[in-house]
Amino acid sequence: MADALPAELSKVDPADAWxxxxxxxxxxxDRKWVAHLYRRAAFGPSPADTDRALADGPEKTLDRLMxxxxxxxxxxxxxxxxxxxxxxxxxxxxxWLYAMLETGHPLREKLTLFWHNHFATSYGKVRSTALMxxxxxxxxxxxLGKFRPFLLDVSRDTAMLVWLDSNRxxxxxxxxxxxxEVMELFSLGVGNYTEKDVQEAARAFTGWHHDPExxxxxxxxxLHDDGSKTVFGKTGAWNGDDIVRLCCDRPACARFLVGKLxxxxxxxxxxxxxxxxxLEERFRAGDYDIADLVRTxxxxxxxxxxxxxxxxxxxPVEFAVGAVRAVxxxxxxxPNVRWVSVGDLTDPLGKMGQALFAPPNxxxxxxxxxxxxxxxxxxxxxxxxxxxxxTWPRGPTPGPGGRTVAxxxxxxxxxxxxxxxxPPPDPKFDVAEVVLAAKPAGAPAVVARAAELLYGEGVPxxxxxxxxxxxxxxxxxxxxGPAFRQKVREAVHALxxxxxxxxx
Amino acid sequence: xxxxRDFLSRTLGGTSLLAVGGVVPEFLxxxxxxxxxxxxxxxxxxxxxxxxxxxGNDGLxxxxxxxxxxxxxxxxxxxxxxxxxxxxxDHVGLHPRMGDLxxxxxxxxxxxxxxxxxxxxxxxxxxxxDIWQLADPKRAEVNGWLGRTIPxxxxxxxxxxxxxxxxxxxxxxLQGADGRVISLxxxxxFKLQLTGHADGRRKLLQxxxxxxxxxxxxxxxxxxxxxTYASLKKIEDALADAGQPNNNGNNGRNNEGELGTxxxxxxxxxxxxxxxxxxxxxxxxxxxxxxxxxxxxxxxNLLAEVSSAIGGFFGALGAEAPRVVLMTYSEFxxxxxxxxxxxxxxxxxxxxxxxxxxxxxxxxxKHPSLSDLTDGDLKFHTDFRRVYATLLDDWLGVxxxxxxxxxxxxxxxxxxxxxxxxxxxxxxxxPGEAPPPLPAKQ
Numbered sequence: 001m002a003d004a005l006p007a008e009l010s011k012v013d014p015a016d017a018w019x020x021x022x023x024x025x026x027x028x029x030d031r032k033w034v035a036h037l038y039r040r041a042a043f044g045p046s047p048a049d050t051d052r053a054l055a056d057g058p059e060k061t062l063d064r065l066m067x068x069x070x071x072x073x074x075x076x077x078x079x080x081x082x083x084x085x086x087x088x089x090x091x092x093x094x095x096w097l098y099a100m101l102e103t104g105h106p107l108r109e110k111l112t113l114f115w116h117n118h119f120a121t122s123y124g125k126v127r128s129t130a131l132m133x134x135x136x137x138x139x140x141x142x143x144l145g146k147f148r149p150f151l152l153d154v155s156r157d158t159a160m161l162v163w164l165d166s167n168r169x170x171x172x173x174x175x176x177x178x179x180x181e182v183m184e185l186f187s188l189g190v191g192n193y194t195e196k197d198v199q200e201a202a203r204a205f206t207g208w209h210h211d212p213e214x215x216x217x218x219x220x221x222x223l224h225d226d227g228s229k230t231v232f233g234k235t236g237a238w239n240g241d242d243i244v245r246l247c248c249d250r251p252a253c254a255r256f257l258v259g260k261l262x263x264x265x266x267x268x269x270x271x272x273x274x275x276x277x278x279l280e281e282r283f284r285a286g287d288y289d290i291a292d293l294v295r296t297x298x299x300x301x302x303x304x305x306x307x308x309x310x311x312x313x314x315x316p317v318e319f320a321v322g323a324v325r326a327v328x329x330x331x332x333x334x335p336n337v338r339w340v341s342v343g344d345l346t347d348p349l350g351k352m353g354q355a356l357f358a359p360p361n362x363x364x365x366x367x368x369x370x371x372x373x374x375x376x377x378x379x380x381x382x383x384x385x386x387x388x389x390x391t392w393p394r395g396p397t398p399g400p401g402g403r404t405v406a407x408x409x410x411x412x413x414x415x416x417x418x419x420x421x422x423p424p425p426d427p428k429f430d431v432a433e434v435v436l437a438a439k440p441a442g443a444p445a446v447v448a449r450a451a452e453l454l455y456g457e458g459v460p461x462x463x464x465x466x467x468x469x470x471x472x473x474x475x476x477x478x479x480x481g482p483a484f485r486q487k488v489r490e491a492v493h494a495l496x497x498x499x500x501x502x503x504x
Numbered sequence: 505x506x507x508x509r510d511f512l513s514r515t516l517g518g519t520s521l522l523a524v525g526g527v528v529p530e531f532l533x534x535x536x537x538x539x540x541x542x543x544x545x546x547x548x549x550x551x552x553x554x555x556x557x558x559x560g561n562d563g564l565x566x567x568x569x570x571x572x573x574x575x576x577x578x579x580x581x582x583x584x585x586x587x588x589x590x591x592x593x594d595h596v597g598l599h600p601r602m603g604d605l606x607x608x609x610x611x612x613x614x615x616x617x618x619x620x621x622x623x624x625x626x627x628x629x630x631x632x633x634d635i636w637q638l639a640d641p642k643r644a645e646v647n648g649w650l651g652r653t654i655p656x657x658x659x660x661x662x663x664x665x666x667x668x669x670x671x672x673x674x675x676x677x678l679q680g681a682d683g684r685v686i687s688l689x690x691x692x693x694f695k696l697q698l699t700g701h702a703d704g705r706r707k708l709l710q711x712x713x714x715x716x717x718x719x720x721x722x723x724x725x726x727x728x729x730x731x732t733y734a735s736l737k738k739i740e741d742a743l744a745d746a747g748q749p750n751n752n753g754n755n756g757r758n759n760e761g762e763l764g765t766x767x768x769x770x771x772x773x774x775x776x777x778x779x780x781x782x783x784x785x786x787x788x789x790x791x792x793x794x795x796x797x798x799x800x801x802x803x804x805n806l807l808a809e810v811s812s813a814i815g816g817f818f819g820a821l822g823a824e825a826p827r828v829v830l831m832t833y834s835e836f837x838x839x840x841x842x843x844x845x846x847x848x849x850x851x852x853x854x855x856x857x858x859x860x861x862x863x864x865x866x867x868x869x870k871h872p873s874l875s876d877l878t879d880g881d882l883k884f885h886t887d888f889r890r891v892y893a894t895l896l897d898d899w900l901g902v903x904x905x906x907x908x909x910x911x912x913x914x915x916x917x918x919x920x921x922x923x924x925x926x927x928x929x930x931x932x933x934x935p936g937e938a939p940p941p942l943p944a945k946q
Contacts, residue, residue, distance in 0.1 A: 124646035124680065310721060316683075353683020360647065360655050360680055369721075372728045374735035374782075375664040376683040378696060381732075385697040422699045463712050470708045490700055494708050499725035500718045 005305050010272040017302035018278050021058070029058050033304055035456020039314075039504045040265055041065045041298050042106030044322030047434065047453060048335040062299055065107045066144070066291060072104025073334065079103075083133045089123045092133060093349075093356045094342040100321045102337055111143035111294070112136065113317060114264050116356070119154055119186060120364035121163045123357045131159040131215055132357050147257065147288035151187060152244050156217040161210040164362070169209075171225040174202035181362055183247060189259075192252035193232070200229040204238040248288065254280040258293065265297050267311035268368045310503040313371050316352035318504055319380055320345050323387045326453050327431040327492060339396035339428040348386070351379035372502065381497050388493035390425025424482055431492050432485040441479065443471040450492050454501065463498055467491050549660055550899050551777055553786045553817075553830040554650070555766070556675065557810065559793030560629065561834035562803060563854030564882075566602075567616055567871070571595045574874035578841045582799060582848070592616060596871050601808035604815025605857065612865030613818070615858040615917050617891060619872040621884025625836060625852035629794070632835040637677035639889055639908055647680020649892055650785050652907050654681040657900060662731035663782020669769045670788055678787055686783075688772075689763065694739050709733070735781060742775040766790040766813040774820035777828060784900065793834060797845030814859055826924045829860035829899050831891065839880055853884035856891065862899075864919040890915050 004026065005012050023029040034053045038045035042065065045053065053061040079099055086092040100109045116139055123132050135157050142150035154160055155178070161167070169175040179201035183193040207224030210217055229238045231246055238246070247253060258279045262271060283293050297303055314322070324340055331337045349355060353376045359365050386392060427433055440449045447467050451459045458464060471491050474483070495501065568584045569575045571594060576583045589597025590606040596618075598606050608614040622641045626632045635641050639649035654665040666678050666685035678685050686694055698705045713730055746768065763769055769788040776783065790810060795803050810832065818825050837854025853872055872882040893904035893912035898920065905911050 122646060125644075310719065313721070313725070350682050355682050358682070360682070361652070366655055369724060369728075371683075372662065372725060373659070373664050373684065374662045374728075374732040375686050375694075377662070377729055377732040378694065378736065379683070382697045385699070389699055391699075421701075460718060462715065466708060466711050470704060473704065486700055490705050494705065494712060497709055497729070498712055499722045499729055502725045502729075503718075503721060 005301060005307065007306070009269070009275070009307050012272075012275065012302065012307070014275050014278050017275060018296060018300045020299050021301045021304040023058060027304065029054070030457075031452060032455075032457035033058075034061070036304070036309055037061065037065070037298065039318070039322065040110075040303075040308075042110060043100050043318055044325050045456070046325045046330065046336060047437075048330070049325075050456070058299075058304075062295065065298070066295055068103075068105025068108060073336065074099065074102055074104060080137055083137065084130075086129055086133070089129060089132070089355075089357050090343070090346050092123075092129050092136075093346045096136065096356055097317075097321065097342040097345050097349075100317070101324060101340075101342065107294070108140060108143050111290070112140045113315070114261070115139040115143055117359060117364040117367070118260065119160065120359035120362050121159050121357075122359055122361075126159045126162045128159070128162075128215065131162065135159040136357075142290075144291040144294065147253075147290060148244070148248050150290075151182075151248065152241060154186070155182065155205075155208070155240055155244055158210045158215050158217055161208065161217065166205070167209050167212075169202060169206050170223040171203075171206045174199070174206055174225070176202040178202070178208070179205050179243065182243065185362060185364075187247040187256065188250055188252045189256040192250065192256070197231050200231045201238075201243045203227070203229050204231070204243045205240045208240045251284075254284040254288070257288070258283055261293065261297070263312070263367075265294065266303060266308045268313070269307075269311055310500065312504040313368055314502055314504045315365075315367065316349050316354035316371065316376070316380070317356070319352065319502070320349055320383060323384065323454075323496060327387065327434050327450075328390075329428060329430065329433045339426075340392055341394040341397045344386070344392045344394050348379055348383040352376050352383070353379075377502075380502065384493050384496035384501075388431055388489045388496065389422065390429030390431065390489070392429055396426065396428050421483070421486055424485065425489075430485070430489070432488040435488055435492065436480065436485070443468045446471060446488060447491060447495075450488070450495055454492070454495050459495060459498060459500065463495075467494055470494065549658075549663075549782070549784060549827065550901070551784050551786065551828045552895060552900055553770070553773060553788070553828060554677065555770075555810070555814075555830060555832045556677075556787070556789035557793050557806075557832055557834040558633075558789050558791040559795075559834070560632075560836045560838055560850055561793040561854065562795060562799065562848050563834075563837035564840060564848075565799075565803060566599050566807060567592070567596050567618065567855045568599065569596050569871045569874065572871075572874050578874065580842070581846050582842050592867055596867065599804070599807045599811075601804045602811035604811040605859070607815065608818070608859055609865060613859060613861055613863055614865050615863050616855060616867045617858060617886065617915065617917070618855045618867065618869040619853055619882070619885040620833075620856055620869075620888050620891060621836075621853040621882075621886075622888055625881070625884075627836060627850040627852070629835055629850075634676055636833060636835055636888060637675060639892055645909075648675065648677035649907060650677045650787065651680030651685070653896060653900065653902050654678075654684045654785065656902050656906060657784060659784060660782055662728045662735065663784070664735070665783065666785040666787070667773075667776070667783045668787045669763060669773055671763065672789075675787055675789070678785075688739070694736065696733070696736055738779040738781050739776065742772055742779055742781075745775050746772040766809050767816060770813045770817040771820060774817050774824075777821060777824050795838070795847050796843065796849060797847035799842075799847040814857075818859070818861070826861045829858060829863060829895065829918065831859075831895065832857045833888070833891075837882060840874060840877060840882060841880060851881045852878075853882035856888075858891070858895075858917050861924040862918060862920055862922050864916050864922070866916075868915055868917065886915070887912060891917070894918060 005016060031050060034050050035045055038049060083095055086095055100106070103109050119139065121135060126132055138153055138157055142153065164178040164181060165175050166178055169178065176198050180198045183198060183201070184190055203225045207220040209220045224239070226237050228235055231238060231243060232250060234246060236242065258276050262276055279293060279296065282296065286292050302308060324338060328338045328340055331339065353371060354365060424430065434453065435446060435450045438449065440446045447464055448458060451464065471487050564575070565582060565584065568589050570584060570586045570589045584600060588600050590600060590602060591597040592609060605614055609616070622635060626635060634643055637648050638645040650666060657665055659665045664684060664686050666681060668674055668678055668685065668687045671689045674685065674687055688694060713726055763772065766788065773786045773788065790806065792802065792806055814830060817830065821828055833856045834854060837851045838848035839851040842848050869886050872885065876883060889908050890912045893908055894914045894917045896902045896904035896907055897914060898918040
């Protein structure tokens with residue numbers, strides 16, 4: 001049991017893979033694995049998160065991630081309530097990003113993001129922040145719940161009904177949009193149903209409408225086809241609820257969902273045949289208990305192994321929120337709240353290819369290596385520059401007293417040699433404050449601390465020595481002087497432009 | 505044959521950012537090997553350039569039915585006589601100032617698609633432009649037709665699939681593909697931000713990306729990161745080059761406002777394609793086609809620019825030309841009868857051009873009848889989505905049904921198997937064939 005898992009994934013015994021992980025001398029619970037867990041189960045650790053997790057150990061840390069903080073600064077009812085104040089999609093994006101940054105239950109936000117991509121719905125067509133908000137709250141409610149009631153609620157969600165043309169689905173003239181996606185993208189995957197199943201299921205969903213006036217689900221019995229339908233070989237006067245049930249009864253359902261969650265939580269390398277079988281079985285036997293599945297995966301030996309470590313590309317939201325949490329100074333009164341205005345994240349996220357509430361189509365975003373092209377990588381590099389140099393366009397958010405603290409915006413500097421150095425950023429945004437907080441002495445110690453904050457573990461030795469050389473060049477003796485601090489910020493940017501930083 | 509040397513010079517050529525020296529770092533060698541495995545990959549990367557003629561181009565004076573008496577009757581001051589047009593056949597001819605397009609037509613590299621439109625035409629600029637750009641007469645689609653195409657399209661390496669060249673906001677056609685479309689408005693729009701010790705930092709980034717021991721996925725990201733830096737350099741170089749005369753007979757006409765004229769935009773696009781940027785859809789527009797009064801001279805200048813810009817574009821592309829197809833479109837045509845101000849009002853059913861060495865040249869479809877009109881407008885017979893479908897299926901290799909939501913019959917526009925001779929010398933049409941193009945509008 002204590003033996004390490006085989007280096008070849010195909011040789012890993014599925015039973016071993018999903019057994020609970022216990023730290024060993026060879027594989028201790030350290031910063032590397034804390035950061036790994038937090039990157040997957042949350043949006044990356046803040047320095048305070050790391051310290052606490054190291055003290056608590058893996059079991060307790062995972063318990064807390066699963067349950068969330070008992071008394072979070074951002075309670076659920078406040079979260080739901082505040083969502084109502086945004087009348088434009090950028091406002092709503094900011095609201096959700098704020099929740100991701102400051103929530104006491106990051107795993108739930110993380111899975112809400114997963115389900116947003118799974119049940120991908122876009123404001124572009126829905127055209128209502130109220131409906132997108134409601135859907136988002138629905139996703140959050142079920143994110144760690146059970147899949148059957150989840151899918152049932154989604155099938156009655158107004159934004160989804162608008163998105164997939166449900167009002168056009170009427171007796172005698174069925175519209176297959178929803179019934180196709182419910183099988184292809186929401187529960188079974190391509191190849192696990194027939195065209196006939198889609199057509200018959202569409203009839204069952206006829207009359208599954210929304211009232212555009214009150215923006216609510218509405219069953220319209222006059223437009224419902226109550227005749228007999230045959231879906232997956234089963235015949236009856238099925239309605240929409242029956243189709244959801246029949247989909248969830250299919251063996252493919254567990255296979256499909258476990259596969260997708262595996263790619264999100266563990267690795268984007270396709271798993272060998274049979275590796276996920278124990279998870280599928282467990283998921284089915286527990287009637288699709290998402291929390292149980294997630295907990296099993298996140299606590300497993302495979303999760304804490306090289307087969308999972310850095311085996312996925314960060315989504316843009318993970319990249320941006322994670323960077324802020326890692327190196328932007330917290331407010332003195334609350335180590336989990338920062339001054340950064342979430343509005344400053346929305347535009348860069350669009351450029352990185354992930355505008356929340358606006359996935360490109362019902363298939364969701366193209367993830368994995370598809371996140372990375374010249375435009376999106378440039379946007380990631382440039383966002384890293386904003387974080388590292390503290391040049392946030394909007395300045396700090398209102399202080400605890402409710403009043404905006406006036407600061408001068410850091411001047412734009414010319415990209416040319418021999419220019420005056422840029423002025424230091426507002427200390428509220430100065431990553432050098434965080435890196436130098438524990439007073440590391442000398443370039444190697446500074447780079448080691450920056451790498452620790454950004455990666456958990458150190459960076460590869462070759463890269464480390466280059467960054468150390470950069471930091472030492474110029475010979476600024478005063479380790480706390482403005483010239484050195486500027487170099488620290490520049491080194492942080494370089495560390496965020498390493499290929500490994502794009503990996504989750 | 506696409507060699508490793510080609511790959512390196514294409515992806516890294518002229519890149520001062522990367523001190524490759526005499527030694528090929530391991531990751532570059534890997535990248536080159538990957539490219540070597542599929543030497544045909546680059547040839548498969550076809551490119552589509554979409555040129556929007558903003559304002560409603562007068563199709564009737566672009567492709568003039570000179571042989572039809574009704575045309576002359578409806579257009580007493582604006583009609584072109586038989587001996588003025590550049591004849592395409594016995595019935596229609598191009599506007600006299602479109603010499604370059606006539607040359608392409610004669611080389612069987614220009615398709616003139618007639619009678620293009622959609623049912624119940626909308627004569628509002630805004631609405632009709634939306635319909636064309638969404639490819640949806642109901643305007644129920646959320647994302648533009650190219651924005652929907654991009655996620656379904658194959659792109660090699662770190663290529664950004666779509667690019668809009670121009671200063672206005674992103675056209676609806678390209679919306680919905682966040683992170684996969686660049687808007688290139690000026691030199692500042694696609695730039696790595698490095699403040700402070702910029703030179704030292706640039707060198708550090710370069711050094712840091714010179715090799716990783718972080719495993720396969722990290723090596724992949726590193727390759728993409730390098731290609732990103734190389735792309736930045738390519739775009740910067742292309743912008744710098746585009747300020748220079750382009751040696752294709754348009755000397756002296758591209759010096760001003762590189763991105764302000766269609767000539768400048770297409771010239772820049774040609775250079776980006778030549779540098780192997782990897783972008784597959786380019787979009788540019790030229791405004792001013794809303795010719796309600798005093799149409800003749802204005803329209804002539806515009807069409808002269810369209811024609812010479814397209815002619816110059818394929819000339820500048822040189823050996824890359826066979827993988828490029830360019831299409832024009834406008835939101836609507838104009839009323840058959842000219843108005844009292846020697847202009848024309850909003851109409852419907854018009855024509856468009858599809859150009860390129862691999863285009864099946866010729867006149868496609870009949871000219872719509874001038875005796876059978878709807879509200880004084882031409883009747884369309886070819887749904888514009890058939891043009892889109894053809895370019896998607898036959899040129900970009902994207903299944904059109906999934907993009908357009910329906911099947912549209914293909915048109916004979918593309919001939920991928922066509923043998924292409926060495927690129928024809930670009931430049932002015934032979935003397936006597938057509939009047940020389942006018943200078944681009946200021």
